[in-house]
Amino acid sequence: MLENVNPKSPLANALNRVPFILQIVIGLCLGIFLAWVYPDDKTVIPALGNLFVKALKAIAPLLVFVLVAAAIAKQNTSERTSLKTVMALYVIGMVLASTLALVMSFLFPSTFAELADEAQGVAAPKGIKEVLINFVNQAVDNPVNALLTGNYIGILVWSALFGVMFRFSHDATKKVLDDLAQCVSGVVRMVIRCAPLGVLGLVYSSCTQEGGFANLLNYVHVIVVLVVTMLMVAFIINPIIVFACTRKNPFPLIGTCIANSAVTAFFTRSSAANLPVNMELCKKLGLPKETYSISIPLGCTINMSGAAVTIIVMTMAAVNTLGVQVDFGSALFMGITAVLCACGSSGVAGGSLMLIPLACSIFGINNDIAMQIVGIGFIIGVIQDSTETALNSSTDVVFTAAACARDARLGRGPAMGKPEE
16 A cells, blocks of 8 residues: 555555554544543644545645646557446436435425525535536636636636547657656555545544534424435446446445545545545456546546536435425426536536535526525535445546446457556
């Protein structure tokens, strides 16, 4: 695990004896314990979590750019990948997650006893047209500015264009680009090794923030519906999709992705920040790099099953609160819109909440009321957004692995490598 540390170092040897996921669990427990015995620290311990997330967010844009560009540059025109299958699974997964969210909303309707005014001054898209325009504007953003601001749509577009053009360059140039990708990946591994300390700081901050989890008591029902729906997606829908692709027991893969991706994403609350973690996990699973180096950054942008669940459940709760009569057909139309909107939600904490007013507008709910629903979303975000991000991020790896296994089994894609111990 500590490739960049002297293997003879006693500290490195000691850490290598402890499974990395266990180190994260230890950090989690220490964070809770420190918050209980010493809740007054506002600087040092919270800084551990802030620095970890900032480091991941800082290196992730550069990682995406160089990996996608390098992967496309060295890809032969005859080389087979599983990208088409991955994309199909992304769409299928989001549609099924949206349908499940609708069913859960009808079976267990949520309402808001009060509408908190928490989102004044927050701008939200007012229609699908505006969402599409914003998407295009982000796609043609200055590539340097896209890297600086973490605009992943722009990063993906420009890295793909650079990668295509690099395919016509000399082999030595392609080698330099590949070496750059390896260097950035090495830096990312160094950052990821700090995850136990980062989780310690993040958990401490969550447990000691003003109000803590007490604010969630007013919205227990909608939180339970959201979390149970996302858990059903993770442990029922995703395994069914994986089994259909691999014809094997899906739960070893699901468990590995939950332990190695979802746990970290739960605490960082950012799909973008979890990109390096997913890249490393794909490597350990032995997935073809020519596939996952593109599918994982792409999934961070468009694979948003958790976001679709959030948009639908929160919108239906608003509908129930206001007494709006909605038939299943109209709700299904809103669900399809939610899937399209979720593809454009940002990979940062709370990104899906900004699209709730768009879904609400389908039922004639005005923007002022919809923004109050967004405010409630920020209140319950401690649990909602963490669970949503964990589902979104881990599903990227689950579907990439399933697609690669399916295409390898059918002889339509690159062979799978041997998973790392």
